[in-house]
Amino acid sequence: FTCLIFSHIFKNQVLSFNLYVAIVYPQDPVLRMGSNLTASCWVHPELGVHANSLFWTLNGHQLPSSLYRVLSPTNLSVTLAGLNASRQTSGDNLVCHNHKGHILAGSCLYVGMPPEKPVNLTCWSRNTKDLTCSWAPGGKGETNISTLYKLKYKLRWYGTEKECEDYSHTQPYSCSITQDLHLFTPYEIWVEASNRLGRATSDVIILDILDVVTTDPPSGVTVSRLGQLEDQLSVRWEAPPALKDFLFKAKYQIRYRLEESQDWKVMNDVGNQTSCRLAGLRPGTVYFVQVRCNPVGIYGSRKAGIWSEWSHPTAASTPHSERLMSCDSKSSGDSNSTLRRELKQFLGWVKKHAYGCSSMSMKLYDQWRVDMQKSPKTRNQVLQGDKS
DSSP states (O other): OOOOOOOSOEETTEEOOSOOOEEEESOSOEEETTOOEEEEEEEOGGGOOOGGGOEEEETTEEOOGGGEEEEETTEEEEEEOSOOOOSSTTOEEEEEEOTTSOEEEEEEEEEEOOOOOOEEEEEEEETTSOEEEEEEOSTTSOOSSOOEEEEEEEETTTOOOEEOOEEOSSSSSEEEEOSSOOSSSOEEEEEEEEETTEEEEOOOEEEOGGGSEEOOOOEEEEEEEOTTOTTOEEEEEEOOGGGTTSOOEEEEEEEEEETTOOOOEEEOOOTTOSEEEEOSOOTTOEEEEEEEEEEETGGGOOSOOOOOOOOOOEEEEOOOOGGGOOOOHHHHHHHHHHHHHHHHHHHHHHHHHOOSGGGOSHHHHHHHHHHHTSOHHHHHHHHHHHHO
């Protein structure tokens, strides 16, 4: 709910705007958690209402009369001790009522804490086209009253202070600088937090955009068999196109997993090549592969760089090994039954996704396995389509 302020009386359930009849003091106070508050409800003498007939509510709940004090025939106070934090940043409703329950007047209470120093300020640049920074509120991160965060920055030696304007609507505590970016010149960046109880400033970080560049995931990732080698697959990809005009030495990582597993195995020693051979794999098994890039040393930067997101999964299967064929008739029958059912599903899928015999290949089979690995809803749609 939202805090509402009423300074007029209900008359026959309809607000009368002709007479200023009551007021609660103080109006909209801002208080620290744990503090005490005494509020007064004054009613106009012409209203003919005695103070001892009034009562108070806080967020719709009636407060006990033991907290009241009649200051005069037209003035009733209430004292609240050890205030808890506001339930919402828009404030809590402290309302004065007459004996019939009609609202006479009200005030919004804002109870919280001043902000603490923002922490974990981190920045990165996607393809040198922007500079995005994120941070976290200090302390427990909750002030319980509206708190404003501003990302400030300036060029280190000669710049004027500026404020970031493109705050994220989807990710809190994040802002992107998209205009007038300077390469080869360090920035000073910090965050200021403020509310009606105080303000705090983060530590200043100093960085060069070229030291914090990340990029898009590698594109054109393909996974294919190496002839009839039953335990190996070949992975190829393309360097990030957004950085094709930059002088840098990329590092790549590959990770892969079995189709039925969620545990990835990571290869860290790929270097700056755009192809790699996976060895020691299981024969007759589908593998999912992803690649990511770290644009190291752009224009001579000596920083470690920032890894990109992983590419979309690409699948391929290793050839079956004849040595693993079983002579057990029961096991062989179960295997043939599973193979027959899978082949039927695959052929049903091919009818919808392949045109002509030239399209038939292991890549098409691998694409079908990728579709089968998607969400349960998509998997069911594939299977239902296979049955039709």
